[in-house]
Amino acid sequence: MKTLVINGVSHQVEAPDDMPLLWVLRDILGMTGTKYGCGIAQCGACTVHLGDEAVRACQTTMDMIDSQPITTIEGAAANSIGAKVQAAWLEKEVVQCGYCQSGQIMSAIALLSSNPKPSDAEIDDAMAGNICRCGTYVRIREAIHAAASA
Ligand code: FES
Ligand code: FES
Numbered sequence: 001m002k003t004l005v006i007n008g009v010s011h012q013v014e015a016p017d018d019m020p021l022l023w024v025l026r027d028i029l030g031m032t033g034t035k036y037g038c039g040i041a042q043c044g045a046c047t048v049h050l051g052d053e054a055v056r057a058c059q060t061t062m063d064m065i066d067s068q069p070i071t072t073i074e075g076a077a078a079n080s081i082g083a084k085v086q087a088a089w090l091e092k093e094v095v096q097c098g099y100c101q102s103g104q105i106m107s108a109i110a111l112l113s114s115n116p117k118p119s120d121a122e123i124d125d126a127m128a129g130n131i132c133r134c135g136t137y138v139r140i141r142e143a144i145h146a147a148a149s150a
Helices: 021-028 073-078 080-091 101-114 120-126 137-149
Strands: 002-006 009-013 047-050 053-056
Touching (some): 047 101, 053 101, 073 080, 073 101, 080 101, 080 137, 101 120, 101 137, 120 137
Antiparallel strands (some): 002 009
16 A cells, blocks of 8 residues: 555555556546556656656556655646646647647646746757647647746
């Protein structure tokens, strides 16, 4: 049994050490906002925050988590940067099918938390691990700039 603090709430979780956090979130806790895409750290759909760091939940196993708080898309708007990012996503109508977008938003929040005014090149670099099959990259960049200016 392990205690995970997710979006500010403590959860007692019974799961094997090698179970990926993505499985814990979706299958044990029913938090399905975080998506399964590739399962091999290549698409970014499963991005969450472990402490202040954006990580791939499909490759973050239970034994890699100590006391660091976890933030998922369900809790992303709880801080001011997350709220600005989500508002900018709506303003710029970023979403197409939506499947990749919770991961995109979590990566964008992590970027703006460490770099409040990123350049286009810095955005492209930080977001390179988040794949969007619908090709929303231009709107994602616009929304990150909008959130940075908000
Ligand atoms: S599902 Fe984790 S990176 Fe693709
Ligand atoms: S919005 Fe469809 S995959 Fe990104």
